[in-house]
Amino acid sequence: MRMNYKYEMFPNEEQRQTMDRWLSICRQQYNSALLDKQRFYQKNKTGLSRHALQKQQTKDKQRFELLKPIPSQPLQEVLFRLEKAYKNFFxxxxxxxxxxxxxxxxxxxxxxxxxxxxxxxxKKTGDVHVRDVRYAASLDENNHLLISKLGSVYVNFHRPIEGKVKQVSIKRQGHRWFAIFSVERHVNETVDFPVQSTGVDVGIHKFAVLSDGTNVENPRFLLKAEKKLKRAQKKLSRMTQGSNNWKKQRQNVQQLHIKIANQRRDFLHKRSYHLSKMYKVVFVEDLKIQNMVKNRHLAKSIHDAGWGAFCRKLEYKCNNNGGTLVKIKAHYTSQDCSSCGKRVKKALSVRTHVCKSCGTVLDRDHNAAINIEKVGRDLLGLCPTV
Ligand SMILES: [Zn+2]
Incomplete structure (x- = not known):
């Protein structure tokens, strides 16, 4: 399985400018390929393939001086991104x-x-010999990141990389730069889990509720940080655009965005790590986040909580730890009674499940989490928990 390791890199001023330039070239390539695809579709009523775009790019590289100083791998990868964006859309x-x-x-x-x-x-003698081939990105003898046409850049490897590096991304965040190594790792098979399974339900007021009744609270730091961000943005809007103070303030705003994203990621990592260590099988509801975001009221809390990002993290952590994440298509998990199975219809605002036939009274999300686990265990043919 693939895992990402992210480290800060420290380019010099010249390298910084070069990478900025490369990024803007990549962006132009992305945008012009997107426009090409649109134009082609309007004319021919059929899609322009990545392969065709790739051919065009190769031609362009010979014609335009602008494209020559940048290594070809990131340029080609731009077209993969576009292809993926279309695939996700379709x-x-x-x-x-x-x-x-x-x-x-x-x-x-x-x-x-x-x-x-x-x-x-x-070719002449027919002899076969083994030769070292260095790719456009590699590590040099000082353990610095060596990138062709850029040179060697110091990277702060604050923790060791485990596994074989398959690819590396370079990312600009505010005024900082990061190298993200994508690594192939083997799964650890022999692990003992304290608990066999759990169901997880996404809360609205809480981040999540487990089927044993444990609450995972929503991170409040986001609301606090958002207030701060709003103030900073307001301040920015009152300044003269392009002035030195405006530039400074714009950087502040960017930094706040990054801080919020970091805090959110940290929260999701910790929560998902804990779950993946505790439970052999984790059942979650297969939510169509897109559909839910359309509902304005729910939208903010879902985005804030980052449920989609959470599931992705949880999935790879479970896999990495020898467990499994199982997404189930469940209907009426919040309506049905987890004890007797009778359907108790309730509006979203009703936070408690009260079953008149068997007398069960439970928190709404807790009831749903139990149902999710039940459906999941049934699906996998595991015996019922209670
Ligand atoms: Zn009941």
């Missing part, structure tokens, strides 16, 4: 791809990494 996971602005395009990816031994055949 499969209902995302909106139609948009033209990317400067602030939206912050990373580029080197799809191969390191030094690899390769067999090379001498």
């Amino acid at each position: 499969e209902g996971r995302a909106r139609y791809p948009k033209i990317k602005k400067h602030k939206d395009y912050t990373s580029m990816t080197f799809t191969q990494f390191g030094v690899e031994k390769r067999k090379v055949k001498n």
